[in-house]
Amino acid sequence: MNNKKIGVFDSGVGGLTVALEVLNKLPNEEVVYFGDTARNPYGVRTKEEITKFSRQIIKFLLTKDVKAVVIACNTATVAALDSVQKEFDIPIFGVVGPGAESAVNSTANKKVGIIATEATVRSKCYDKYIKNIDSEVQTFSMACPLLVSIAEECLYDSSISYEAVKYYTEDLVKENIDTLVLGCTHFPLHRKNIEKVLGEGVKIVDPAVRTVEILKNYLKENNLESGKKEKLNHEFYVSGKTEKFAKICNSVLGGEYTVDKIDIDKF
Amino acid sequence: MNNKKIGVFDSGVGGLTVALEVLNKLPNEEVVYFGDTARNPYGVRTKEEITKFSRQIIKFLLTKDVKAVVIACNTATVAALDSVQKEFDIPIFGVVGPGAESAVNSTANKKVGIIATEATVRSKCYDKYIKNIDSEVQTFSMACPLLVSIAEECLYDSSISYEAVKYYTEDLVKENIDTLVLGCTHFPLHRKNIEKVLGEGVKIVDPAVRTVEILKNYLKENNLESGKKEKLNHEFYVSGKTEKFAKICNSVLGGEYTVDKIDIDKF
Numbered sequence: 001m002n003n004k005k006i007g008v009f010d011s012g013v014g015g016l017t018v019a020l021e022v023l024n025k026l027p028n029e030e031v032v033y034f035g036d037t038a039r040n041p042y043g044v045r046t047k048e049e050i051t052k053f054s055r056q057i058i059k060f061l062l063t064k065d066v067k068a069v070v071i072a073c074n075t076a077t078v079a080a081l082d083s084v085q086k087e088f089d090i091p092i093f094g095v096v097g098p099g100a101e102s103a104v105n106s107t108a109n110k111k112v113g114i115i116a117t118e119a120t121v122r123s124k125c126y127d128k129y130i131k132n133i134d135s136e137v138q139t140f141s142m143a144c145p146l147l148v149s150i151a152e153e154c155l156y157d158s159s160i161s162y163e164a165v166k167y168y169t170e171d172l173v174k175e176n177i178d179t180l181v182l183g184c185t186h187f188p189l190h191r192k193n194i195e196k197v198l199g200e201g202v203k204i205v206d207p208a209v210r211t212v213e214i215l216k217n218y219l220k221e222n223n224l225e226s227g228k229k230e231k232l233n234h235e236f237y238v239s240g241k242t243e244k245f246a247k248i249c250n251s252v253l254g255g256e257y258t259v260d261k262i263d264i265d266k267f
Numbered sequence: 268m269n270n271k272k273i274g275v276f277d278s279g280v281g282g283l284t285v286a287l288e289v290l291n292k293l294p295n296e297e298v299v300y301f302g303d304t305a306r307n308p309y310g311v312r313t314k315e316e317i318t319k320f321s322r323q324i325i326k327f328l329l330t331k332d333v334k335a336v337v338i339a340c341n342t343a344t345v346a347a348l349d350s351v352q353k354e355f356d357i358p359i360f361g362v363v364g365p366g367a368e369s370a371v372n373s374t375a376n377k378k379v380g381i382i383a384t385e386a387t388v389r390s391k392c393y394d395k396y397i398k399n400i401d402s403e404v405q406t407f408s409m410a411c412p413l414l415v416s417i418a419e420e421c422l423y424d425s426s427i428s429y430e431a432v433k434y435y436t437e438d439l440v441k442e443n444i445d446t447l448v449l450g451c452t453h454f455p456l457h458r459k460n461i462e463k464v465l466g467e468g469v470k471i472v473d474p475a476v477r478t479v480e481i482l483k484n485y486l487k488e489n490n491l492e493s494g495k496k497e498k499l500n501h502e503f504y505v506s507g508k509t510e511k512f513a514k515i516c517n518s519v520l521g522g523e524y525t526v527d528k529i530d531i532d533k534f
Contacts, residue, residue, distance in 0.1 A: 145420060146413075146416055146417060146420055146422070146427065149412070149413055149416040150413060153412060153413055155434070158430070158434060159433075159434075160413065160427060160430040160431050160434060162430075163425070163426045163427040163429075163430050164427045166426075167422070167425060167426075167427060
């Protein structure tokens with residue numbers, strides 16, 4: 001047993017969809033979340049910058065005495081996971097490998113679509129991971145930058161979101177994909193509209209699901225699971241403004257959480 | 268007569284709508300355009316940062332031997348116009364004062380709507396300028412960050428743009444405005460959808476129109492107009508990637524322009 005918390009971080013609000021998966025699947029665990037809202041979007045940053053940011057954030061999370069860290073951001077997973085796993089002495093999990101695994105398990109016709117940020121698409125990380133598992137799977141990617149901005153504006157239930165999802169998935173649908181990977185943690189926020197646009201013929205893969213399964217197994221195998229608590233105390237921190245983040249946080253997680261601002265450059 | 272060029276700068280592609288107005292109304296003049304695409308959006312920057320950026324850009328434009336500069340960005344006009352007008356020895360024009368003037372001339376019922384970036388709305392610059400001219404005019408503002416992202420993605424003719432315009436102007440329409448100021452130079456790109464959503468009852472004010480009239484008068488009065496040229500040679504520079512900028516540039520201005528990348532930090 002280990003009652004320490006689980007650190008989760010992202011460039012902004014997107015990783016809240018991963019935090020929600022942790023809350024749902026590991027109901028005894030507490031989360032310390034960091035959203036780097038002052039420095040996002042990470043998509044325009046270099047690998048070196050993102051690695052530096054990730055290092056600072058993990059150092060901050062360690063001051064909160066976490067027992068494991070989930071990089072709940074595809075861009076940061078691609079840029080920094082390997083480096084920080086070597087540098088730090090706690091388990092660190094990324095979302096890309098688990099997402100690729102789920103996609104391969106899901107597809108029947110071996111045609112997988114991936115929607116992500118420009119940086120993730122450019123890195124071809126999902127394509128490489130997927131082909132490593134099954135070289136016969138064909139991948140089709142689409143960068144959807146507006147789905148990030150729309151989510152950050154808390155408009156994922158709007159007709160703006162619906163029209164944007166329709167626009168971005170049009171070419172993927174033409175390729176006859178039967179599986180779509182949500183390769184950016186913001187995108188599960190648009191899930192209702194994604195399902196409405198794509199219909200039942202396309203299975204949606206949210207990499208957070210398999211990521212949290214892997215985390216759960218790890219905690220179990222290493223005797224790190226938390227004991228039952230009377231009241232869970234999740235913590236939320238950002239590097240930028242707290243208001244908009246708090247609004248989306250409470251909407252996604254369903255609760256009234258306090259959000260504190262941190263000077264991340266000190267770490 | 269003076270055959271030097273006119274410098275125009277913006278945080279990104281938005282100022283191209285101002286450049287277009289210059290090309291249309293001053294058909295003998297040549298433009299040197301700078302888009303600070305590597306450091307935008309300016310909305311999240313401090314007054315000091317934006318003033319520093321504006322200073323660097325004007326220094327760069329001076330290496331191109333311009334005879335006047337237009338700050339084709341509302342955020343930069345608010346943050347930096349006063350400072351740079353004092354520092355540099357060439358005429359520098361902003362877009363906010365002219366836009367406010369046009370709005371007051373346009374409104375009959377003295378109810379003016381303003382759509383802009385968060386930074387411009389927060390500064391209340393249009394409200395102040397408008398009330399300075401006519402204290403009876405009521406102003407109603409709405410920050411529309413997605414209209415910037417949608418324009419940067421070249422999707423201003425799409426149904427995503429239409430839905431976003433509808434969403435952002437809903438409350439302004441309820442206030443019975445008869446005039447809407449496009450308080451961000453990106454927004455004229457959405458003009459077709461803005462007109463479609465608001466109908467004929469609301470007059471649209473593009474501050475670029477009055478800004479370029481003022482520039483034209485200034486050049487005439489000071490004998491700075493260019494003579495007729497066989498072929499105009501406009502120049503386009505950015506601090507970030509050239510491809511997406513070139514695409515929008517050619518779509519807005521209608522032509523095949525070369526875009527060059529500049530290391531703006533050297534200035």
